[in-house]
Amino acid sequence: MSDVKTVTKSVEQKFADRGIRLTRRRRQVLDVLMSADAALSAYDIAELCNAGSESHMPTMSVYRILDLLQEEQFIHRLETANKYVSCSHIACAHEHSGSQFLICDGCRRVEEIQLSPEAVGAVEMAANAVGFASISPQLEVKGLCVDCQPERI
Amino acid sequence: MSDVKTVTKSVEQKFADRGIRLTRRRRQVLDVLMSADAALSAYDIAELCNAGSESHMPTMSVYRILDLLQEEQFIHRLETANKYVSCSHIACAHEHSGSQFLICDGCRRVEEIQLSPEAVGAVEMAANAVGFASISPQLEVKGLCVDCQPERI
DNA sequence: TCAAAATTGATATACTATATCTTTTGATCG
DNA sequence: CGATCAAAAGATATAGTATATCAATTTTGA
Ligand SMILES: [Zn+2]
Ligand SMILES: [Zn+2]
Ligand SMILES: [Zn+2]
Ligand SMILES: [Zn+2]
Numbered sequence: 001m002s003d004v005k006t007v008t009k010s011v012e013q014k015f016a017d018r019g020i021r022l023t024r025r026r027r028q029v030l031d032v033l034m035s036a037d038a039a040l041s042a043y044d045i046a047e048l049c050n051a052g053s054e055s056h057m058p059t060m061s062v063y064r065i066l067d068l069l070q071e072e073q074f075i076h077r078l079e080t081a082n083k084y085v086s087c088s089h090i091a092c093a094h095e096h097s098g099s100q101f102l103i104c105d106g107c108r109r110v111e112e113i114q115l116s117p118e119a120v121g122a123v124e125m126a127a128n129a130v131g132f133a134s135i136s137p138q139l140e141v142k143g144l145c146v147d148c149q150p151e152r153i
Numbered sequence: 154m155s156d157v158k159t160v161t162k163s164v165e166q167k168f169a170d171r172g173i174r175l176t177r178r179r180r181q182v183l184d185v186l187m188s189a190d191a192a193l194s195a196y197d198i199a200e201l202c203n204a205g206s207e208s209h210m211p212t213m214s215v216y217r218i219l220d221l222l223q224e225e226q227f228i229h230r231l232e233t234a235n236k237y238v239s240c241s242h243i244a245c246a247h248e249h250s251g252s253q254f255l256i257c258d259g260c261r262r263v264e265e266i267q268l269s270p271e272a273v274g275a276v277e278m279a280a281n282a283v284g285f286a287s288i289s290p291q292l293e294v295k296g297l298c299v300d301c302q303p304e305r306i
Numbered sequence: 307t308c309a310a311a312a313t314t315g316a317t318a319t320a321c322t323a324t325a326t327c328t329t330t331t332g333a334t335c336g
Numbered sequence: 337c338g339a340t341c342a343a344a345a346g347a348t349a350t351a352g353t354a355t356a357t358c359a360a361t362t363t364t365g366a
Contacts, residue, residue, distance in 0.1 A: 021312080021313085021363085023313070023314085023362095025313085025314070026313095041352080041353075042353070042354080043352070043353075056315095058314085058315065058316075059353095059354090060314090060315080060316080060317090060354095060355090061313090061314060061315075063353095063354065063355080064313085064314080079232070079233040080232040080233055080293075082322095082352085082353060082354090100279070102280050102283065102285045102288075104285070105287075105289075111283050111285065113279055113280075113282075113283055114279075115275070115276065115279050116275060116278070116279060118275050119272065119275030119276055119278070119279055122268070122269060122271050122272030122275050123268065123272050123276075123292070123294060125269070125272070126253070126266055126267075126268050126269060126272055127255050127266075127294060127296055129266075130255065130264050130266055131298060131299030132255045132257070132264065132294075132296040132297065132298055132299070133296060133297055133299075133302050134296050134297045134302065135255075135294055135295070135296040136258075136294065136295040136296060138295075139276070139292060139294065140232075140233070140293075141276060141280060141285075141288055141289065141292065142288070142289040142291075143280055143285040143286060143287050143288040143289060144285065144286055144287045145284060145285055146284030146285070146286075149286050149287065174332085174343080174344080176331095176343095176344070176345085178344080178345070179344095194321080194322075195322070195323080196321070196322075209346095211345080211346065211347075212322095212323090213323095213324090213345085213346075213347080213348090214344090214345060214346075216322095216323065216324080217344085217345080218344095218345095235321090235322060235323090235353095307366100308365100308366090309364105309365095309366085310363105310364085310365090310366100311362100311363080311364075311365100312361100312362080312363070312364085313360105313361080313362070313363080314359100314360080314361070314362085315358100315359080315360070315361085316357100316358090316359080316360095317356105317357090317358090317359105318355105318356080318357085318358105319354100319355080319356080319357105320353100320354080320355070320356090321352100321353075321354075321355090322351100322352080322353070322354095323350100323351080323352075323353095324349105324350080324351070324352095325348100325349080325350080325351090326347100326348090326349085326350105327346100327347085327348090327349105328345100328346075328347075328348100329344100329345080329346065329347090330343105330344080330345070330346080331342100331343080331344070331345080332341105332342085332343075332344085333340100333341090333342080333343090334339105334340085334341085334342100335338105335339090335340085335341105336337105336338095336339090336340105
């Protein structure tokens, strides 16, 4: 169960490649998000940065850093929850063209998935039918994860 | 373009049928939402209730009333926007089994649609593939409405 | 070294939402 | 009708999320 991730060489490399500095503050925020097993609010993150550390992480800094990490797609903001998660693909070479999130109503765990092209197509179709275009691909869907579903015999 | 709706007989009848009182405050909130051409925040609603009226609508009341109207599906809350819209089906006999919303990034207009069963099925399929079940049906998708799309020649 | 740019610190304030307690209003029944 | 009880609204406090702004510090690179 304990599968705690933090900033690795491959993540450091992504920062370097894009000419973005991985400062102490940014590393703190990203480490907290990568270690978390659920989405966190900006205030949660500030608190966790401060826990067991003499440093003081101001919430403002957290927001600033979240903005940057989001732009670079190291993390994502869950708009239905006002919370943040690290990207599932943060350590791999995967590119995304829009992400979808499953959010467990039981344990708040978040799963980042890619919908099948057919699924995306079906949503686009429905949108086009009423004149909408340029659909943004971020979908957030609530449900129950495999651990939180009532047991079936 | 001006197609302002307010509480009608058929809406009044729905309240009566369900034993819910359509008080002055509730009517004010619902009228504001039905007249609006975009989603509104609770504070927007309070302000609009107060505009050109001697009465004072407290924000607390707005929230209380929004809760009720939502439970009865007269209105919906857009979770990605923290805003509220009146239900497209408020004046008809239509039942919904989950709604989907298209939100225009240009003008903030909101279109309430029903995805095709195939589209819903495709999303459910993707969720099941990673162990999620009991998917909630509310989807909010951002895009550009027909009026806000860059003109094509 | 020194000036410019990027990052962080500090403080204030706006926006969204809930909790709780009191007062008023409205339905019901004798 | 007037007493009673429940629903609704009023009032106030507070929690939670986010942005604006300006000053101080650190990093970069000429
Ligand atoms: Zn991602
Ligand atoms: Zn769960
Ligand atoms: Zn509806
Ligand atoms: Zn539009």
